[in-house]
Amino acid sequence: MSALLEVSGLGKQFGGFVALDGIDLDVMPGERLGLIGPNGSGKSTLVNCICGTLQNETGHVRFAGDVLDGEPAHRRTQRGLARSFQLPRPFASLSLAENLRIPILYTVNARAGGGLAGAAIDARCRDLLGQVGLAEKADRLPRDLTQIEMRKLELARAMAAQPKLLIADEAMAGLSHTEVDEIIALLIRLNEQGVTVIMIEHIMRAVMEFSQRLAVLVAGRKIADGEPKDVVREPEVVRAYLGE
């Protein structure tokens, strides 16, 4: 089976600062990958380069066999590569249901043969909100939501694009123990429906529980990749997190 996402030799600089240096990363269809690394190690830059928010300077990103280099973010989302943002970025003037309507209108309906019309779109929005437990607030504005509800909306909006690959960028930062469990359950349910998931997270408990495979970034390089249990014991990983 060939990889769904292939990142090869990916590099990105900001002026003289090397944010990413020759990253290689393959993600298989249906996989649950955890991506960890200390602050400033380049995790979000990697996500941004994969999703097209930033353009990589060297190397390639391939998705489902196609080279994505230079393609704008919205085209990648239409291909089935969705992300959630680290800090929730809802459409503040639109109701929750309308927030989900946007990706449906512009991704699902933009794909061949995927046209949903008026009432069907609304039903789908409400169904998605139900899946994340926000059904009752469908007509409210994002400003009425709590922190965890905001994260759920962020994930629901990414799910609304019916992605093949979902990148959850620190979807759990700042949440309580039980709230973290809720999000993990949500992501695992999504994965069981056939969506490949990359989870970027600082909460080790969540990462260990969720990931089938773990990759570690430190200072713009990938220093480990493999079984989560083995990876966290590797001396280089321990050194990066705990020092000498």
Added chain:
Amino acid sequence: MRTLPFALSLILVAAGVFAFGRWLGNSYAFFAGYVVVQYIVLGTAWNILGGYTGYVNFGITAFFAIGAYSTVVLHKLAPVLPLPVMIVVGGVLAGIVGLGTGYLTLRLRGVFFSIATLALAVVVQTLITNWDFVGGARGAYVLRPRTAPLIGGEYMQYLCLIMLGLGVIVLVTARSIQRSALGYGFAAIRDDEGAAEASGVPTLRLKLIATTLSGAFMGMAGAPLPYYVTYLDPASGFSLNYAVNAIAMPLIGGTGSWLGPVVGAVLVGGLQEYLRVTISSAVNVLVAGVLMVLFVIVAPQGIVGLFQRKR
């Protein structure tokens, strides 16, 4: 309501307004009515970019005057052309300039976009002022025909009717956009451009559609102006009043919906016309300014926002 019944009822309203004007038999009514409807068109055009998409355009007079001066040029070259054709030409030219502005300001957001559009107004005004063919700084006379084609009576009535027709077209367009995928895309851009792009919205293309449409409608609003004023010089064509009103009216009425600019234009435009004849012709700018400040503080969602259900 679907688009077709909405368009038909809007046409009925416009016809009613026109019939009422004829029944009054007062030519001033047509002069005042023309100005109010012109501001409905201009405010709605501004709102497509400023209200729906969130890009505040200060260069209104550039687009408005391009429409007006294209009519001056056509009047000199081919005075036999009917006015609707001139309006289409003015709209196309202003639309092209809108598209160009969109391309040149792609990387500019927020206040930086606004400053660039302000510069555009200055550039266009300088070009027109130095273009001898359209009268340069001296201005140009565009004498309107004595009688109106098709409907008979004063030419002013014809101008008013044309502007009403334009108002119907612009409002139907604005309302259709608001309820379509395009409108949701615009709203997404207004709220968060990065998140919109991540949700699959082709932000670049949509912004260009918005700048083009908005510019084109502003140009169309300006195209009949030379026949209205009969003497057009850069100082009046690029008057700050147009820019202030085109922004103030949607803000006062409410920028989120097609109805906002209409409410704002009828209210502010009507009040201005009333004060112009009762108190002073200079007080009208004060009205727009004071009301705008008041509404930004007291009701930032505008009048329409006050009546919309609280969510």
